[in-house]
Amino acid sequence: MKPIYWVAPVVLAVTLAAHGQQIQIPASWDQLAAKAEEVDNVMLDKNMLGLAAKFMKDDNDQDSVEVNRLLGKLNGIYVRHLEFKNPGEFTQADVEPVRAQLQGPEWTRIVDVKDKNTKENVVIYTRTVNGKSAGLVILAEEPTELTFVHLDGSIDPQDLDRLSGNFGIPKDVHAPKANPDKQKPTGEKP
Amino acid sequence: MTMDPLEEQLKHALRREQPRAGFAGRVRARVAVREETARRAGWSSLPQLRWVVAILLCVGVVAGVLYGHGKVEHARGEAAKQQVYVALRLAGTKMQLAESKVRNF
Numbered sequence: 111m112k113p114i115y116w117v118a119p120v121v122l123a124v125t126l127a128a129h130g131q132q133i134q135i136p137a138s139w140d141q142l143a144a145k146a147e148e149v150d151n152v153m154l155d156k157n158m159l160g161l162a163a164k165f166m167k168d169d170n171d172q173d174s175v176e177v178n179r180l181l182g183k184l185n186g187i188y189v190r191h192l193e194f195k196n197p198g199e200f201t202q203a204d205v206e207p208v209r210a211q212l213q214g215p216e217w218t219r220i221v222d223v224k225d226k227n228t229k230e231n232v233v234i235y236t237r238t239v240n241g242k243s244a245g246l247v248i249l250a251e252e253p254t255e256l257t258f259v260h261l262d263g264s265i266d267p268q269d270l271d272r273l274s275g276n277f278g279i280p281k282d283v284h285a286p287k288a289n290p291d292k293q294k295p296t297g298e299k300p
Numbered sequence: 301m302t303m304d305p306l307e308e309q310l311k312h313a314l315r316r317e318q319p320r321a322g323f324a325g326r327v328r329a330r331v332a333v334r335e336e337t338a339r340r341a342g343w344s345s346l347p348q349l350r351w352v353v354a355i356l357l358c359v360g361v362v363a364g365v366l367y368g369h370g371k372v373e374h375a376r377g378e379a380a381k382q383q384v385y386v387a388l389r390l391a392g393t394k395m396q397l398a399e400s401k402v403r404n405f
Binding site: 152158161164177181187189223225246250252254259267 | 321335358373374378380381383386387390391392394395398401402
């Protein structure tokens with residue numbers, strides 16, 4: 111019998127697909143990070159989330175219980191946040207490769223807000239697999255900030271509502287209501 | 301004058317006899333070996349004490365390794381926890397920004 115060399119890559123691909131989908135951040139963000147005043151880079155896979163959850167359990171308060179419940183739903187947390195001193199440090203060319211990865215059939219753009227006055231643009235995507243939520247991505251462009259947040263797992267925006275007011279999450283955060291028309295922006299402010 | 305048989309036997313038994321050749325050398329060699337063995341054995345000639353020291357050393361090494369591993373694990377866990385908070389804070393902040401924009405339309 112011939113050895114089947116392609117089995118291993120296929121198994122690996124299926125396993126990766128089953129365990130979530132990581133969005134690739136373009137290399138240009140690393141160059142931007144060198145210019146940024148503040149950089150946050152979070153890469154937590156399932157194992158690291160488990161470790162974080164273990165240490166939150168030790169805190170033993172209600173808020174930590176709530177975060178633990180959330181972490182239990184996630185396969186990973188991936189964040190890139192760049193804060194610059196001056197506006198105009200990044201361009202659409204830096205953001206487009208990220209957007210392009212969020213165009214697949216599993217991704218739905220539930221909120222897309224563009225404010226031309228303040229030059230702020232926030233897009234929230236959700237990922238659905240077999241009718242179940244499988245991830246949330248927030249991509250925010252502001253004059254001096256560029257933020258990418260990927261919560262990989264069965265999470266929906268309302269899960270974050272419950273944490274508002276704790277851990278530095280602003281109070282009264284309410285997830286914007288999902289737009290039923292897929293890929294349709296919620297609005298554009300002139 | 302004749303000796304009685306008992307006296308004869310005693311005289312025979314107690315007669316002076318020359319040792320075989322090399323006797324003194326053999327005695328000195330045996331003494332030297334015994335002294336060397338005793339010097340090498342020292343405190344460890346007590347087998348129970350030797351085991352106790354060996355076990356204590358093993359326990360000490362294992363405890364040290366576990367303590368070091370625990371400290372590293374604790375540092376990793378705390379760092380992961382802080383990263384979770386950073387991620388949630390940023391997610392919440394940007395969601396609030398989106399919400400405020402939607403509300404203003």
